Amino acid sequence: xxxxxxxxxLQPLVGVYADHRPTPLALPGGTLFSLAGLVVxxxxxxxxxxxxxxxxxxxxxxxxxxxxxxxxxxxxxxxAGLAQSLFQVGGNAGSALGPLAAAVVVVRWGQTSxxxxxxxxxxxxxxxWQVSVWYRDHGLxxxxxxxxxxxxxxxxxxxxxxxxxxxxxxxxxxxxxxxxITSYFTFYLIQRFSVSVENAxxxxxAFLGAIAAGTILGGPIGDRFGRKYVIxxxxxxxxxxxxxxxxxxxxxxxxLTVIIGVLLA
Numbered sequence: 390x391x392x393x394x395x396x397x398x399l400q401p402l403v404g405v406y407a408d409h410r411p412t413p414l415a416l417p418g419g420t421l422f423s424l425a426g427l428v429v430x431x432x433x434x435x436x437x438x439x440x441x442x443x444x445x446x447x448x449x450x451x452x453x454x455x456x457x458x459x460x461x462x463x464x465x466x467x468x469a470g471l472a473q474s475l476f477q478v479g480g481n482a483g484s485a486l487g488p489l490a491a492a493v494v495v496v497r498w499g500q501t502s503x504x505x506x507x508x509x510x511x512x513x514x515x516x517x518w519q520v521s522v523w524y525r526d527h528g529l530x531x532x533x534x535x536x537x538x539x540x541x542x543x544x545x546x547x548x549x550x551x552x553x554x555x556x557x558x559x560x561x562x563x564x565x566x567x568x569x570i571t572s573y574f575t576f577y578l579i580q581r582f583s584v585s586v587e588n589a590x591x592x593x594x595a596f597l598g599a600i601a602a603g604t605i606l607g608g609p610i611g612d613r614f615g616r617k618y619v620i621x622x623x624x625x626x627x628x629x630x631x632x633x634x635x636x637x638x639x640x641x642x643x644x645l646t647v648i649i650g651v652l653l654a
Contacts, residue, residue, distance in 0.1 A: 395447030419453025424510035485597035492590035603654025
């Protein structure tokens with residue numbers, strides 16, 4: 390809960406600030422929060438320390454994403470859709486590798502091995518520092534020019550509010566699915582089927598990998614059949630499979646969660 394609050398609820402506040410004051414250094418700065426969170430988790434010996442580490446990881450996500458999404462769009466030129474899908478696939482692939490890393494590294498070598506992942510955060514910091522320099526020297530000029538060329542779109546009264554309300558409701562329901570399965574799926578498998586921690590983490594890896602695959606498929610399918618149809622089918626289409634999930638055997642639980650992941654994404 391602490392991680393979700395700092396990673397999700399805090400993010401719009403960072404986005405509002407970034408709209409008023411673009412901050413290139415937020416890109417490497419976000420990785421420093423993540424690095425600090427990993428170090429705290431690796432040495433935590435009490436529950437409050439675990440919560441602090443989770444909060445720092447969430448803050449890293451909140452600080453990084455608003456500016457990172459903007460940079461992906463700026464660097465894309467006329468292919469903003471492709472850039473956004475690649476950006477999201479990168480994040481989904483990273484999320485999918487998390488449980489695999491936990492199964493292979495943390496379960497085997499213990500809590501202190503989390504500190505080794507801080508080295509990856511340092512590598513990310515070095516790369517994103519270079520990106521932030523490009524953003525400062527070239528991207529800000531593109532941002533200012535783009536704002537000058539923006540054109541207002543006339544819509545019927547209330548149409549934008551209705552559309553946003555529907556989208557928010559659908560996104561809210563989608564992330565209830567994602568947050569619930571991501572957070573509790575391993576515990577469900579261990580309690581229901583008595584599988585090992587490693588086995589449960591591999592099932593979670595398959596679910597998150599399906600989300601990455603669904604993100605790649607969603608763009609072309611949306612272009613072919615229309616974005617609105619894909620959005621509604623994505624959210625409503627998972628309902629029968631999630632209703633079947635509590636009654637499925639271990640053999641069928643894997644395919645069902647993969648289908649849910651692909652459809653949601």
